[in-house]
Amino acid sequence: MSGPLAGLRFVEMAGLGPAPFAAMVLADLGAEGIRIESPRPGLTLGDPMRDVTRRGRAGVVVDVRQDAGRDVVLDLVAESHLLIEGFRPGVMERLGLSPEACLARRPALVYGRMTGWGQDGPWARTAGHDLDYIAVAGVLAHIARRDQPPTPPLNLVGDYGGGAMFLLVGMLSALWHAERTGEGQVVDAAMVDGAALLMSLFHSMSAIGMWREEAGVNLLDSGTPFYDVYRTADGKWLAIGCLEPAFYAEWLRIAGLDGEELPAQFDIAGWPVLRARFAEVVASCTRDEWAALTDGTDACVAPVLTMGEAPRHPHMAARGTYVEVDGVTQAAPAPRFSLTPAGAPGSVRASDPRALLDWGIDEARIAALSSEGILA
Numbered sequence: 033m034s035g036p037l038a039g040l041r042f043v044e045m046a047g048l049g050p051a052p053f054a055a056m057v058l059a060d061l062g063a064e065g066i067r068i069e070s071p072r073p074g075l076t077l078g079d080p081m082r083d084v085t086r087r088g089r090a091g092v093v094v095d096v097r098q099d100a101g102r103d104v105v106l107d108l109v110a111e112s113h114l115l116i117e118g119f120r121p122g123v124m125e126r127l128g129l130s131p132e133a134c135l136a137r138r139p140a141l142v143y144g145r146m147t148g149w150g151q152d153g154p155w156a157r158t159a160g161h162d163l164d165y166i167a168v169a170g171v172l173a174h175i176a177r178r179d180q181p182p183t184p185p186l187n188l189v190g191d192y193g194g195g196a197m198f199l200l201v202g203m204l205s206a207l208w209h210a211e212r213t214g215e216g217q218v219v220d221a222a223m224v225d226g227a228a229l230l231m232s233l234f235h236s237m238s239a240i241g242m243w244r245e246e247a248g249v250n251l252l253d254s255g256t257p258f259y260d261v262y263r264t265a266d267g268k269w270l271a272i273g274c275l276e277p278a279f280y281a282e283w284l285r286i287a288g289l290d291g292e293e294l295p296a297q298f299d300i301a302g303w304p305v306l307r308a309r310f311a312e313v314v315a316s317c318t319r320d321e322w323a324a325l326t327d328g329t330d331a332c333v334a335p336v337l338t339m340g341e342a343p344r345h346p347h348m349a350a351r352g353t354y355v356e357v358d359g360v361t362q363a364a365p366a367p368r369f370s371l372t373p374a375g376a377p378g379s380v381r382a383s384d385p386r387a388l389l390d391w392g393i394d395e396a397r398i399a400a401l402s403s404e405g406i407l408a
Contacts, residue, residue: 035062035365035374040207042114043068043105044089045129048077049162049187050195050223051118051146052085057200058114059088060365061374066391067091068105069383071408081380084362088378090387093408101406102128108391110137113210114203118146121156131218141216142206146199148190150222162190162223169194169227174234178248178255194226251275257307258283258297261336268319269336272310276332283331287313383408 040063044055052067059065067086071093080086095101106129109115115134117124124130124145131143145151148160155168166172166189167182175189176182199221210216237243242251249255258280261269274280280297284290287310294309295302314322319335326333337345343354343361355364358379365374381387385398385407401407 034372035060036369036372038062038372040064040114041112042066042116043108043112045115045117045119045124046070046073046091047118048074049118050191050199051116053192054144054146054196054199054203055089055116056085056087057196057365060377062372063114064390065089066108066387067383068096068108069093071095081358081382082360083380084360086380087357087362090381090390091383092385092387093383095406095408096127096129098406099128100401100404104388104393104401104406105129106133106137107393108388109134109141111391112138112141113207114142114144116144116146116199116203120159121145121147121151135216139216140210140214142203142210142219143216144199144203144219144221146195146221146223148195148223150225151220162187162195165190165223166194166227169224169231171227171231173245174231174247174250174253176247176253178246180248182247189230190223190227194228194230195221195223198226198229255303257303257310260307260310262311262314264317264319264322265315266318266320270314270319270322271334271336272314272332273334274332279330279332282329283326283333286325286329286331286333289313 037058040058042055042058042063042065044052044065044067046052046067046069055065055067065088067089069091077083094104096105117129134143135141147156148162148165149155149158163172163184166185169190171189171194172182172184174182175185199219202219202221206217206219234243237251238245244250247253252259254260256275258272258274261271264270272283274283277297281290284294289309292309295305297306317325322333323335335345342348348354352364353366354361355376356362357377362377365377368374385402388398388407389395398407
């Protein structure tokens with residue numbers, strides 16, 4: 033394994049969404065992981081061999097509801113630095129894999145718990161999804177145009193931004209403590225907490241009178257004509273984000289508007305006039321024509337690309353931001369490191385009980401557990 037986390041080991045209790053994404057990032061950066069899958073899986077999203085978030089780590093099907101299966105997981109925990117689980121509160125305890133049980137096997141273990149509502153609170157044990165979490169966290173209400181309903185921002189804000197990324201920060205922070213003290217601990221990563229923290233800038237802007245709670249009337253929520261998207265002549269879209277006066281002036285120059293008598297950039301009363309004029313001008317050229325006109329400038333203008341188009345953009349291609357692994361186009365590991373670069377992302381591996389060999393469980397035990405139906 034190559035990357036800054038080479039030598040780090042983790043156990044992942046298989047699931048969907050932010051927990052496997054966090055495990056993927058760990059594996060991308062060089063950690064060695066093993067995914068514990070259930071013989072009674074729940075929701076699946078098509079062919080698991082094409083699920084990019086499973087890349088780069090081994091997997092094994094273990095019936096953890098049986099004592100022998102639970103013992104396998106605890107033996108893996110004894111060899112690990114981290115554990116990731118994304119079940120509702122109380123599930124790991126019922127399986128005999130509570131933090132107390134796992135920390136007894138490895139006192140320096142960092143036990144990462146990923147949930148929507150957190151490990152406590154009135155809603156801790158209720159079901160939910162990304163949309164619910166960001167709704168209650170005070171995020172979703174502000175992702176909307178004026179007089180329009182809030183728009184679900186995929187599941188990026190709750191699951192991944194507020195969830196997986198804060199789980200990773202929390203686990204690696206706790207690992208720093210464990211490496212210095214030998215003390216492991218539990219990391220309670222709740223999507224509602226992370227999503228709320230992502231709103232810090234907007235709480236600041238509100239405190240100084242620069243943000244209104246009404247959606248679609250503010251600086252960064254499509255309220256301004258110079259931070260929005262416009263339809264081009266070919267029915268595609270152009271993103272214009274020229275907030276600073278110098279960048280705004282560059283956009284006016286490229287658009288041929290610098291000589292017109294237009295309202296001032298921050299004349300709120302004149303914004304409808306600016307928006308109408310921008311829409312008219314943008315509609316005069318195709319998206320790719322605008323991309324060529326603004327290429328290499330400081331106008332803060334960019335073509336809106338689909339995820340199928342993004343890998344072919346010259347900048348993305350030059351950086352190698354996307355790669356193809358086993359016929360599937362996917363994002364390369366991020367971020368990048370000067371001394372310990374991550375290697376190419378690993379393949380998605382089929383579940384195989386022989387993966388346990390690398391974790392100190394011998395062939396005879398694997399054969400016996402397989403014959404008993406503990407391993408599949």
